Amino acid sequence: MNVLLGLAGSDESITALRRTIERTDNVGDELTVAVLEKADTDRSQEEMYRQAEKLLSEANLDAEIERLEGDPGASLVNYAEQGEFDQLVIGGGTISPMGKIQLGSITEFVLLNAPTTVKLVR
Amino acid sequence: MSGRVYPDTASGSFPAPPSTAEDQSDRQIEFQAVDEFEGEVLDDTVEMYVEFDPTDRAQGIPPTGETRIRNWLETIAEHSVNVVARHGEDVIGHAVLVPDSDDPDSIEDVGDVEWELAIFVLQAYQQSGIGTQLLKHLLGHAIELGITHVWLTVERWNTPAIALYERVGFEPTGTENFEQEMGILLD
Numbered sequence: 001m002n003v004l005l006g007l008a009g010s011d012e013s014i015t016a017l018r019r020t021i022e023r024t025d026n027v028g029d030e031l032t033v034a035v036l037e038k039a040d041t042d043r044s045q046e047e048m049y050r051q052a053e054k055l056l057s058e059a060n061l062d063a064e065i066e067r068l069e070g071d072p073g074a075s076l077v078n079y080a081e082q083g084e085f086d087q088l089v090i091g092g093g094t095i096s097p098m099g100k101i102q103l104g105s106i107t108e109f110v111l112l113n114a115p116t117t118v119k120l121v122r
Numbered sequence: 123m124s125g126r127v128y129p130d131t132a133s134g135s136f137p138a139p140p141s142t143a144e145d146q147s148d149r150q151i152e153f154q155a156v157d158e159f160e161g162e163v164l165d166d167t168v169e170m171y172v173e174f175d176p177t178d179r180a181q182g183i184p185p186t187g188e189t190r191i192r193n194w195l196e197t198i199a200e201h202s203v204n205v206v207a208r209h210g211e212d213v214i215g216h217a218v219l220v221p222d223s224d225d226p227d228s229i230e231d232v233g234d235v236e237w238e239l240a241i242f243v244l245q246a247y248q249q250s251g252i253g254t255q256l257l258k259h260l261l262g263h264a265i266e267l268g269i270t271h272v273w274l275t276v277e278r279w280n281t282p283a284i285a286l287y288e289r290v291g292f293e294p295t296g297t298e299n300f301e302q303e304m305g306i307l308l309d
Contacts, residue, residue: 097220098238099194100181100275100301108299 002030004085004116006076008106009041009048012091016121017052020089021059031063034079036072036106073109085116092120123236124222126273126295126305133291134309136262137255139205145250149209153259156204164199166213167206168192175245180277181301184242201226203267205260207243207252215252217241217260219272232269236305239274257290261308270308275301 005020007013017033024031033056035049043051045067056063068075080088090110093103103111111118139155156163171184171191179186185194198220207215219237221229229235239260243253264272274292276283278300292304 096181096238096275097222098198098218098240099183099185100238100240102181102275103300105299 001027001086002084003032003087003089004076004080004083005031005033005089006036006072006106006110007033007048007052008036008038008072008091009043009045010091010094011042012094012121013043013048014051016089016091017055019121021055021061024061024063025059031061032083032085033063033065034068034076035065036076037067037069038072038106073106073113076106077110077113077115081115087117087119088114089119089121092122123234123271126236126271126297126303128271128295128305128307129291129293130307132270132307132309133261134265136258136265136290138262138266139259141259143255145247145252145255147250149247149250151214151247151252151255152208153256154206154208155259155263156206159195159199159202159204163206163213164192164195166208166211167195167204167216170213170216170244171195171242173244174242178242178245180240180280181275183240201229203237203260203264203269205256205263207247207256209247214247215241215243215256217256219260219264219269222273232267233271236271236273237264237269239272254286254290257286261290261306265308271305272308273303273305275303278302 033052037045052065093101096102139153142152145151168191172188176186201221203219205217206213219239222236287304292306295303295305297303
């Protein structure tokens, strides 16, 4: 399967990255990683890019890593649409202090606009 | 504090627990503040959530199954503020505030942090005015404790709940995805 993983700068993105690497390793998917441009996140686009590079190389995975500029949701869906991807993978939400699952604006945009199957990683 | 936008005007004059009111089905409902959320009152609240119809879950809470319910309540118990509604011996409604803080032990002034609110009423007791009363009693109790900033999220399509929160004084904070975030400033 041809998988596109979208990463913003949050902890949920790190979880999505780790789980997707595991899965790719197990089943031999083709993986492309898109690092999104998003303001006010825990990690900058550059830090996230390096983190992805590091974890992929530790796992000995040969995956393309792309930086996408502009609105994170729109650029990710656009990139997915231009390529030949079977699945788009993103983080599956954050947990509030109460324990409620919260989906952010990127998730909502991707779910409502992506032409491919979308996987939310928890 | 976060970047949430709160209403310009503060809301006040909410009833504080303990108090007893008759609901719209003439049931005597008692509203009680919980000092320590443990022991009997915790057990009674777990029991309420075991009975709770999962159709009315919101964003993954309450969890299902007694073990997961107890885990969830014990996780939030220590630093939370709780008011329960009782009919006779049974807890039939629960409203709670949890501090939005990475290090709740270090909170010196409860007015310095924002508190996330959740409220659940057992199905057989819904649509009888208990939810509104329970919510007001929790806010009344919060004011007594010195809490000023309270927020919540509610599924965007849950218009009855949003209308209820608005009547009490909550306003949208500016964050709106599948969940509508709302905040209230307390007097």
